């Protein structure tokens with residue numbers, strides 16, 4: 001199926017994660033997947049200072065730190081715990097929007113949390129999965145995310161919004177606007193291309209991250 005082409009290309013040993021869409025029988029238009037930081041840059045238009053972002057371990061937290069307002073929750077080291085941390089905050093901070101941004105590696109490790117989140121369905125929890133099919137931060141080892149049909153998985157989860165897509169410049173604004181405008185527990189899974197900006201490490205120790213977050217929510 002077309003929507004899974006980008007995923008299967010990766011596992012057929014092709015190096016490119018672009019895919020082709022056929023606008024007519026004659027013209028072939030390549031679709032380029034966006035990189036994670038490009039998606040995170042787009043989030044600026046959809047979040048405000050009251051929102052809390054829970055950033056995934058590694059590169060994603062670094063990008064959230066440098067690209068979006070501070071402070072947020074930057075999970076440094078706790079792979080797999082992003083969704084459960086986000087769920088806990090969402091259940092306590094009901095007046096705030098909580099946006100968990102995580103990689104497929106982290107999603108796979110903490111997958112049970114999507115079931116728990118689906119059970120509680122906090123209306124203020126949004127989960128954004130940036131799936132580059134690898135553990136990019138630690139050197140690009142392949143994950144097994146291609147084994148999941150995200151469309152089917154999300155169908156089985158009780159959430160008011162759920163969508164699995166390729167991240168493209170053409171559709172990202174619509175996808176993010178649908179994701180953020182709809183009230184209720186929401187999940188957006190985006191296939192992205194690996195890549196990063198050269199960004200410095202987060203200079204804050206986890207204790208300082210906690211203190212700053214406590215100050216923000218007090």
Ligand SMILES: Cc1ncc(C[n+]2csc(CCOP(=O)(O)OP(=O)(O)O)c2C)c(N)n1
Pocket residue numbers: 056057058059060076077078079080102103104105106107132134135136137138143
């Ligand atoms: C429990 C645990 N195992 C392994 C690591 C090492 N580690 C840090 S980031 C990372 C890769 C994360 O991959 P993914 O969530 O897909 O995000 P990406 O780096 O691709 O953006 C790994 C394996 C860790 N921090 N914690």
